[in-house]
Amino acid sequence: MTQKVAVLGTGKIGEALLSGMIRGGWTPEDLLVTTRRPERAEELRARHGVTPVSNAEAVKAADTLILTVKPQDMGHLVDELAPHLAAHHLIISGAAGIPTSFFEDRLAAGTPVVRVMTNTPALVDEAMSVISAGSHATAAHLAHAEAIFGAVGKTLRVPESQQDACTALSGSGPAYFFYLVEAMTDAGILLGLPRDKAHDLIVQSAIGAATMLRDSGEHPVRLRENVTSPAGTTINAIRELENHGVRAALIAALEAARDRSRELASGTKD
Ligand SMILES: NC(=O)C1=CN([C@@H]2O[C@H](COP(=O)(O)OP(=O)(O)OC[C@H]3O[C@@H](n4cnc5c(N)ncnc54)[C@H](O)[C@@H]3O)[C@@H](O)[C@H]2O)C=CC1
Ligand SMILES: O=C(O)[C@@H]1CCC=N1
Missing domain, CATH: 3.40.50.720 (NAD(P)-binding Rossmann-like Domain)
Known part of the structure; x- marks a missing residue:
């Protein structure tokens, strides 16, 4: 070659x-x-x-x-x-x-x-x-x-049979994280922070969390628990995420991406 x-x-x-x-x-x-x-x-x-x-x-x-x-x-x-x-x-x-x-x-x-x-x-x-x-x-x-x-x-x-699922997870994956950062920055604005500061806080938190996920060897549940103090702030946020069905929304979103990948199989689907 x-x-x-x-x-x-x-x-x-x-x-x-x-x-x-x-x-x-x-x-x-x-x-x-x-x-x-x-x-x-x-x-x-x-x-x-x-x-x-x-x-x-x-x-x-x-x-x-x-x-x-x-x-x-x-x-x-x-x-x-x-x-x-x-x-x-x-x-x-x-x-x-x-x-x-x-x-x-x-x-x-x-x-x-x-x-x-x-x-x-x-x-x-x-x-x-x-x-x-x-x-x-x-x-x-x-x-x-x-x-x-x-x-x-x-x-x-x-195996190729897993490619559509992988496309939903990692091919499209960065978009979900960008979307989260965008939404969390909006939350910062709602809470009275200037946009640039809110952006920096969220991006650095994302980088820190990603590095811990990659390097600590800890399960994500454990990492989240370590942030979630009894009667503290984080659990109030988690309750709202659960109330709004964010976990189910993510599962449904990735399933929809997988389905679209399958649909593109013929190479002609607009
Ligand atoms: N954007 C992303 O995050 C990802 C995209 N992909 C895949 O990569 C592929 C490209 O995606 P993008 O780079 O986002 O699209 P794009 O539209 O930026 O790039 C495709 C390029 O191909 C050119 N092109 C089309 N027909 C051509 C031809 N016959 N001869 C020469 N050039 C031709 C277009 O002019 C365009 O510049 C897609 O199949 C997509 O599924 C895969 C992983 C991630
Ligand atoms: O949205 C798309 O179809 C392409 C493939 C994976 C990421 N971007």
Whole structure:
């Protein structure tokens, strides 16, 4: 396998991955990008020193093709790539919902496909990327995908049957935390704090809590109990969260995200 990797459809996730790969030691000369708009191509060249090419040129020059277009655009992209693909190519799909069989059904028999669900903390090398092999992907293909996504954070191999659930948890996950911070900052405003101070208090609390969750080895219930003093302030807040069904809302929300991921499987659902 050559060193060259092409990111096809370099939008938010494609660029986050690309920038992390460069931070992780890939040289821009080994990275190709494709975009729909020429202005976007120039932006990527200026920011990262990578070479923008057409989809067909990317297939010619690179062995590893990372497809980061929207699920709804995947069918069109795969049709465009199919005539140019050869036995040495590895397809890595970063799209929500689309199963590896979507590619296998449309490409030459035996084409290796790896499915990856990453997330936007790739921008700060704290991504969670969940990796599954298609029918023809070997251990070497999986290791190659892990090396690429390992440049932007943690990786975990899962059976493909768990990908939609993982998409709901970690793919979309950062959005839930951003949403919580937004809502808690609003609460700070209600309590009379200036927005910037409320934001700083909540963000630092989130960073502290996340670090404890990662590093303390303690169960989240125990960590929460340690904050919750008898007849104190926290338990009053927890009672309100329970009264408003926040736990049930979160469970329902992630189930809805999982269902939407399943719905995207055909690659044509708007
Ligand atoms: N945004 C997120 O947090 C995450 C997104 N994903 C997945 O990553 C994929 C991309 O998502 P985003 O980066 O958010 O979308 P985006 O819209 O920012 O990027 C997609 C890019 O693909 C380009 N594109 C579309 N068709 C093309 C074609 N035929 N040739 C070349 N370029 C083409 C678009 O112009 C766009 O710039 C989706 O499949 C999504 O499910 C996965 C994990 C997290
Ligand atoms: O919302 C979405 O469909 C994408 C996939 C996971 C995160 N963002």
